[in-house]
Every structure is written in C-alpha cells, then in structure tokens.
Amino acid sequence: MIINIIVFSLVGVGVLFALIRLIAGPTAFDRVVGLDTLNIIITATVVLLALVLKNELYLDIAIVYAVLSFLETILFARFLEGRR
Amino acid sequence: MIITSYILMIIGAIFLALGGFGVFRMPDVYNRIQAGTKATTLGAFALILGVGFAEPSWFLKIALIIVFIAITNPVGSSTLARAAYKSGVSATLLQKQKEGEDK
Numbered sequence A: 001m002i003i004n005i006i007v008f009s010l011v012g013v014g015v016l017f018a019l020i021r022l023i024a025g026p027t028a029f030d031r032v033v034g035l036d037t038l039n040i041i042i043t044a045t046v047v048l049l050a051l052v053l054k055n056e057l058y059l060d061i062a063i064v065y066a067v068l069s070f071l072e073t074i075l076f077a078r079f080l081e082g083r084r
Numbered sequence B: 001m002i003i004t005s006y007i008l009m010i011i012g013a014i015f016l017a018l019g020g021f022g023v024f025r026m027p028d029v030y031n032r033i034q035a036g037t038k039a040t041t042l043g044a045f046a047l048i049l050g051v052g053f054a055e056p057s058w059f060l061k062i063a064l065i066i067v068f069i070a071i072t073n074p075v076g077s078s079t080l081a082r083a084a085y086k087s088g089v090s091a092t093l094l095q096k097q098k099e100g101e102d103k
Helices: A002-024 A028-053 A057-083 B002-025 B029-054 B056-086 B092-102
Strands: none
Touching: A002 A028, A002 B002, A002 B029, A028 A057, A028 B002, A028 B029, A028 B056, A057 B056, B002 B029, B029 B056
C-alpha cells in the first residue's frame, strides 16, 4: 500500500505543475499545452485507479477519456489556428 | 511479476511528474509542447503497463489504451505546434538570434 501513496503523490506533483501552467499561461497556446499534459496524466491515473479500487469499469472510462481528450486538443488547435 | 509492475509504476509516476514540471518550467510554447508530450507519453506507457503486469487478465484493454495514446498523443502535439507556428507565436531562441543580428 505504500507504493500507492508514492505513485499518487508523484502524479499529484505533475498535476499541480500542469494546473499552474493552465491557469497562468501567457498565451492561449500555453493553456492548451497545460490542458493536454493534464489530460494524459489523468488518463494514466484513471487506469491506476482501476488497479487500486479493483474495478474493471475504470478502464472503459480511461478509453473514453483518452478519445475525448484527443478530440479536445485537435479542436482547440484548429480553433486557435483559424482565429489568427 | 508484482515487483516488475511496482518498478514500472514508479518509473511512470516519476516521468509524469517530470512532464508536469517541464510544462511549468520551460520558457516557450514549443519547448513546453516538447517537454510535456514526450515525458508524459513515456510516463503513461510505463504506468499503464505496470497496471497490466499487476492484473494480467485486463491486458487487452490495457493494450488498447497504450496503442491509442501512442497514436493520438504525437498527432495532437504536432497539430498544436503547427497552429502555434501559423498564428505567429515566436520562439525565444529565434527572438534572441534576431536581436543579435540587429545589434
């Protein structure tokens, strides 16, 4: 169980720094980069949560979250590119 | 088997933390894209593979998630970098070179 605490606290450090970049980014692209990083970290964390809670349903949630986060990144990039 | 999964999970968590720290610390949009994408891709690979080693009956869905991240993550980051370049976000290294030429 000590391994879960170590892994979750390391992931929490990454989430914290990506959130700081998401809130305080100078341009809109910095915010989208922070959001992209945050999405990958959250996908990995949901898979880890499936192991900790012994429930296979979280893997389906992780698959759907990965699809939606990819669509979100592409949409934001297209929108910011077209806006000039 | 369980020791392998623990080692992989700790490696993955370290790389995820380093990816978040790189996104926070780098000076430029392109540097942030590079640091965030590469480090977090490796970290997510290792962490998810560690979960797959701990529960071998889940390996099909785990492999599906890994393949999906391996395909979509570079595509998303390169689309983002192309959008940033086309809308005129300048890189700090290019700015320094231009300032050097002006002087």
